[in-house]
Amino acid sequence: MRPASGPGLVQGIEQTFSLAWRAIVQLKRNPWELGDYSFQPILFLLLFVYIFGGAVAGSVDDALTYMLPGIVVMNMMFVTVYVGHGLNTDLTGGYFDRLRALPVARWAPLAGRILADLVKQGWSIVLLLGLGWLMGFRMEAPIWGLAGMVALVLIFALAFSWLSVLVGVVARDPEHVQLFGFTALFPITFVSNVFVPVETLPGWLQGVVMANPVSILTDACRGLLLGGPWIGQALITLVWAVVLTAIFLPLSLRALRRRLK
Amino acid sequence: MSAPAIEAKGLVKRFGETLAVDDVDLVVPAGRVLGLLGPNGAGKTTTVRMLATLTEPDAGQAWVGGHDIVAEAHQVRRLIGLTGQFASVDQRLTGSENLMLIGRLLGQSRQTARQRAGELLERFELTDAADRPVQGYSGGMRRRLDLAASLVGNPHILFLDEPTTGLDPRARRQLWQLIGERVSDGTTVLLTTQYLEEADALADDIRVIDHGRVIAGGSPEELKQRIGARTLELRPEKRADLAAIARIMTELTGTEPEHHGGRLSVPAADSRVMPALVRKLDEAGIAPAELQLRSATLDEVFLALTGHPAESHDENPEQEQEQTP
Numbered sequence: 001m002r003p004a005s006g007p008g009l010v011q012g013i014e015q016t017f018s019l020a021w022r023a024i025v026q027l028k029r030n031p032w033e034l035g036d037y038s039f040q041p042i043l044f045l046l047l048f049v050y051i052f053g054g055a056v057a058g059s060v061d062d063a064l065t066y067m068l069p070g071i072v073v074m075n076m077m078f079v080t081v082y083v084g085h086g087l088n089t090d091l092t093g094g095y096f097d098r099l100r101a102l103p104v105a106r107w108a109p110l111a112g113r114i115l116a117d118l119v120k121q122g123w124s125i126v127l128l129l130g131l132g133w134l135m136g137f138r139m140e141a142p143i144w145g146l147a148g149m150v151a152l153v154l155i156f157a158l159a160f161s162w163l164s165v166l167v168g169v170v171a172r173d174p175e176h177v178q179l180f181g182f183t184a185l186f187p188i189t190f191v192s193n194v195f196v197p198v199e200t201l202p203g204w205l206q207g208v209v210m211a212n213p214v215s216i217l218t219d220a221c222r223g224l225l226l227g228g229p230w231i232g233q234a235l236i237t238l239v240w241a242v243v244l245t246a247i248f249l250p251l252s253l254r255a256l257r258r259r260l261k
Numbered sequence: 262m263s264a265p266a267i268e269a270k271g272l273v274k275r276f277g278e279t280l281a282v283d284d285v286d287l288v289v290p291a292g293r294v295l296g297l298l299g300p301n302g303a304g305k306t307t308t309v310r311m312l313a314t315l316t317e318p319d320a321g322q323a324w325v326g327g328h329d330i331v332a333e334a335h336q337v338r339r340l341i342g343l344t345g346q347f348a349s350v351d352q353r354l355t356g357s358e359n360l361m362l363i364g365r366l367l368g369q370s371r372q373t374a375r376q377r378a379g380e381l382l383e384r385f386e387l388t389d390a391a392d393r394p395v396q397g398y399s400g401g402m403r404r405r406l407d408l409a410a411s412l413v414g415n416p417h418i419l420f421l422d423e424p425t426t427g428l429d430p431r432a433r434r435q436l437w438q439l440i441g442e443r444v445s446d447g448t449t450v451l452l453t454t455q456y457l458e459e460a461d462a463l464a465d466d467i468r469v470i471d472h473g474r475v476i477a478g479g480s481p482e483e484l485k486q487r488i489g490a491r492t493l494e495l496r497p498e499k500r501a502d503l504a505a506i507a508r509i510m511t512e513l514t515g516t517e518p519e520h521h522g523g524r525l526s527v528p529a530a531d532s533r534v535m536p537a538l539v540r541k542l543d544e545a546g547i548a549p550a551e552l553q554l555r556s557a558t559l560d561e562v563f564l565a566l567t568g569h570p571a572e573s574h575d576e577n578p579e580q581e582q583e584q585t586p
């Protein structure tokens with residue numbers, strides 16, 4: 001490996017912020033991506049609550065209370081796809097090489113992407129909770145519950161992003177990243193308790209749904225927003241975050257090194 | 262005399278079974294321009310990628326600005342600028358945002374970065390397009406921005422990988438002029454190109470590279486002497502005259518011309534061949550429909566040097582790596 005002759009930590013952090021700025025400024029010229037952080041969650045929320053809500057939860061109000069935390073989680077999963085998508089665009093388009101030929105900390109391009117992603121995630125969460133509030137959603141827990149819920153979702157997003165990074169490094173082009181993302185994420189997010197109570201499912205499926213980290217995180221979020229139990233589910237979520245990071249961070253970095261060989 | 266700006270000894274790079282770069286030695290003295298001339302897939306890009314610290318050599322050593330490209334990669338990166346097929350600008354940022362971002366990454370203050378971006382945009386005639394996203398730029402504008410991006414940090418050593426491939430002649434000349442200005446400021450340049458004309462216009466010294474090996478080298482003049490870098494091409498008004506003209510051309514150049522599609526072409530090392538040919542044709546009462554003395558193409562250079570035309574084989578490291586997971 002290279003000896004530690006790179007830029008210092010402070011410089012690396014400044015570079016990370018510059019690169020995060022870049023990923024956010026880019027949004028101005030990619031309305032599709034911005035739509036995924038804005039219109040898609042709004043659409044999810046309106047469609048599921050107003051169309052299916054009455055049938056699934058008995059009333060639109062109950063549906064909103066039940067589904068909003070899960071839709072936040074589900075949307076977070078979809079937004080992570082853009083970490084891999086952006087990374088792949090840079091790798092295939094040559095921008096990554098431009099960065100690597102500059103005296104930039106080796107970890108800054110990736111860190112910049114992930115930092116930008118957290119900002120985008122934050123934006124989506126605020127948007128969803130704001131719209132939910134307009135539709136009549138009311139928190140029943142104290143304000144720290146909201147802070148805890150946002151923190152938990154962001155921590156999980158950070159961990160789950162490493163899977164997206166791996167896909168972004170391995171995929172041939174950005175379209176494949178998106179295709180893979182959506183194909184994998186639809187079953188993962190729908191085979192969960194985001195929209196329907198577990199009790200309504202066939203027995204064999206209940207086990208799968210209960211084990212799905214999306215369900216666990218969703219339950220923790222419900223507890224944090226609505227004042228139910230949440231500590232146990234939050235702890236399991238954190239364990240999942242650690243496990244996902246422990247698996248996909250080294251795999252991503254190894255794949256990246258190999259691709260850049 | 263100070264150490265050379267760029268020096269490579271026995272560089273080797275493999276992609277799976279393919280030997281992309283095979284034992285390449287290069288020396289570029291400070292302030293000089295070296296042109297690497299070769300077809301697609303000859304190993305030019307891979308050589309530049311190694312020297313610009315983007316990929317590590319499998320064998321051999323190289324120093325850029327006196328720093329080892331592997332052990333002191335970071336120091337190398339502070340000295341170099343890179344423009345090429347593979348190092349691009351961000352399509353979704355404006356020209357000005359692109360340059361400012363690079364300035365910031367190089368540690369410039371926000372104000373310095375903005376000022377430097379403005380200077381470069383002006384010098385590269387991009388001021389009008391400064392606030393438009395790059396995705397709407399023409400090919401020539403994009404390349405100019407690309408070159409500007411590699412100059413943000415005022416590098417002493419510049420790597421240009423096929424800087425004008427795919428550009429129209431006007432945009433090409435404009436880019437040559439901009440590169441020429443850098444060179445007269447004392448910047449050392451390593452240039453790769455598929456065009457003899459480009460190497461001739463910019464380089465002090467040329468290395469011809471094929472299948473990863475340097476197969477010939479010298480100043481543009483020496484090389485042109487060796488390979489007859491100009492080609493005399495003639496199309497007579499009457500096809501019946503072809504045989505007579507071929508005889509005259511052989512007599513003047515010592516080489517039998519090639520015939521295809523009603524045209525005769527022959528390498529002409531000496532430009533005085535042209536008036537001589539016109540006189541002889543006139544004496545013989547033959548009228549040419551078209552007559553020109555043009556630069557040899559890469560194919561003709563390769564034919565002269567290797568006896569086979571330039572073969573283009575894909576040198577895309579991305580694809581190479583997909584084949585060898």
